[in-house]
Amino acid sequence: MNLKIIGAGLIALLTFAVTPAYSEDEKQRASTGGAQTLDDILARQKGLEVDESFRRDNLGSSDNAQPASSSLGTLGGFSSSDIYRGIRYAESDIKVSNNSHASEILVQDGGMSWLLTREGNVRAFAGYGIGGIIIALAAFYFTRGRMTIEGGPSGQTIERFKSFERFGHWCLAGSFIMLACTGLLLLFGRSVIIPIFGHEANAAIANFSIWVHNNIAWVFMASLVAIFVMWVAHNIPSKLDLVWFAKGGGIIGNGHPSARKFNGGQKLIFWMTIVLGTSVSMSGLSLLFPFEMPMFAKTFAMINTVLPAMGLPTELLPHEEMQLAHLWHAIVATTMIIAIVAHIYIGSVGMEGAFDAMGDGQVDLEWARQHHDLWVEEEQAKGAPIGQAGDVR
Amino acid sequence: MSLGGKARAKFLCDAERCIECNACVTACKNENEVPWGINRRRVVTINDGKPGERSISVACMHCSDAPCMAVCPVDCFYQTDDGIVLHSKDLCIGCGYCFYACPFGAPQFPQAGNFGSRGKMDKCTFCAGGPEEDNSQAEFQKYGSNRIAEGKLPACAEQCATKALWPVTVMTWQRFIANALSLVASVQEPGAGELPTRRKAANSLTDRRGSPRLSVLLT
Amino acid sequence: MKTMLAAFAFTIAASFGAYFVLSEMGFSSEEVQSAPSVRLD
Secondary structure (H helix, E strand, C coil): CHHHHHHHHHHHHHHHHCCCCCCHHHHHHHHCCCCCCHHHHHHHHCCCCCCCHHHHCCCCCHHHCCCCCCCCHHHCCCCHHHHHHHHHCCCCCEEECCCCCCCCCCCCCHHHHHHHHHHHHHHHHHHHHHHHHHHHHHHHHHHHCCECCCCCCCCEEEECCCHHHHHHHHHHHHHHHHHHHHHHHHHHHHHHHHHHHHHHHHHHHHHHHHHHHHHHHHHHHHHHHHHHHHHHHHHCCCHHHHHHHHCHHHCCCCCCCCCCCCCHHHHHHHHHHHHHHHHHHHHHHHHHCCCCCCCHHHHHHHHHHHCHHHCCCCCCCHHHHHHHHHHHHHHHHHHHHHHHHHHHHHHCCCECCCHHHHHCCEEEHHHHHHHCHHHHHHHHHCCCCEEECCCCC | CCCCCCCEEEEEECCCCCCCCCHHHHHHHHHHCCCCCCCCCEEEEECCCCCCCEEEEECCCCCCCCHHHHHCCCCCEEECCCCCEEECCCCCCCCCHHHHHCCCCCCECCECCCCCCCCCCECCCCCECCCCCCCCHHHHHHHCCECHHHCCCCHHHHHCCCCCEEEEEEECHHHHHHHHHHHHHCCCCCCCCCCCCCCCCCCCCECCCCCECCCEEEC | CHHHHHHHHHHHHHHHHHHHHHHHCCCEHHHHHCCCCCCCC
16 A cells, blocks of 8 residues: 555656646646646636637547457547547537438537527617617607608609519518518517417417518518619619718708619618628528528638638538528618618608609609609600699509 | 426436447337437437447437527427426427527427428427327327326337436436435335335446336436 | 509418428428438328
8 A cells, every 4th residue: 555655656756857848738738638627627617718629639530549459449549538529529420310401410509609699689689779760760750850842742743663663662572571570570479479478379470470481581582683683773873872971861951962763872772672681581591491501601711711810610510500590680680670660761751752652653743853853854854754643543 | 197306307328338229219200100201319320330430329318408498489398397308389380499509409390491380390208298188199199109107218218229228317416305305204115107216326227137227316 | 552562462472372382392301301212191
């Protein structure tokens, strides 16, 4: 017994005697045999980032395999810890008994941070963002009031949007409203509807919402393409738009800056709708076909070539792709909703004479002269007929 | 009917013993009449064909703080006294969020595409059925068999050829102390339908025949 | 007005259409996870 203790003590002393010139980290790492060090554990407890490469890269190798006849030969060079790390970082050669996507992943830990982000930041952004714009617009309406036609409407009308333009717009608008409402119902159902109306009511609403959301999305995507094709030529930015913005579009003060078919603000909404709508559609398609359309890994790789400092992960688990797609979808959709609420405001109560453009396509001539003077000139040069308000069409 | 509510139910799979026979997968599909395309339990093989090959059978881990339960937009999950995580197919809308949240890939869906719904989510129930009445026809059609209510163990573990897959109950200190106090208060034989969690902690985790004891592990 | 209502009606009809077309296109789990040799109901 004593000999053993003395022997152990001598060995301990010897390890202190032999001190290679490693850094503190490496010394710690060496002392734990390549496993977790005290620093790692403390960092994790404080919630700090831990560089996991010492685990990720330590997966064992068949090169280290002992001969099959030796006692450790059947391990093939992989200890149980190596196997676990291979599973944990999804680096192992996996075969699975079923045939569905993502079954190969034994452990993924993106789920918790995803759901916390959804419940926290995403709900907060949607709630405060959409609530905020509605309150801001209400405040604007009750102080500044409605934009009126100076001198009142003329009673004469000119055609602004043809039937197919209005059809395309309303397909897009109708589907967008349904998508927005159902999406928000799904986001807030558990936190808002269940406490008031209970589980069954929320489930019925959620069932309806998800059916409508996922099926009307196709109409939205098709209409988006149609809108782009119809109006892109009229929405090319020009210097005139800078002048329009400089004058605040006339909403501040009383100017009537010049504009052609679409003014600067409308072009902004057009491009926001196209760009954000395309983005939300891409992530939406990814969600419609789970695990079939991963896009984030490639996107991150592209961003990394432009901004190497970002260091975004270029290898993502299928679950992580879907989680990111969901979060991106929600964030972009919320941004669109905020913008479109303002668009709806100005197109309905916010401005006298604006709704007619999409209502029956005939706008008051005086309204058109005040807001789209150059467009009126172009139309009249082409010989566009002038109608009377109240004409049956 | 339950495991006695004295400890949490978990699955343990010994990767050293698993031989990838897939008896557990087959037993589960058979016992619960699981339809095509839905695989409550799967066997994952690492380094297949090479020395050091390992297999693990995984279904639902019945997490104490289940992420699926936390994320569900219709809050259709619940947890029994035994820690078994179950859900209601009546409330489920088939959105698929529980699969994104689950670390282990337990939720399964009848539809691969999400066109309005992925269908009602189905997953391992620890052979404990669902919210319908125990051992009723409705419960069987929706959730599969309720073996726990009959005092039996999950089918997968019963079938395991090498005793690699164990259904165990895991003790927490709180429950251990509560159990100890109630043991002291009323020492009696376990009644019919009650599984032997009230006996003193066994020294071995298997009984004499090598079958897994519904063991009490001190954690 | 008429155009707007027509557009809404088209939107609703098209979403039903999308649903029926997509459910025929074979994305159920049993179809995705099995092979052509498997006889499904």
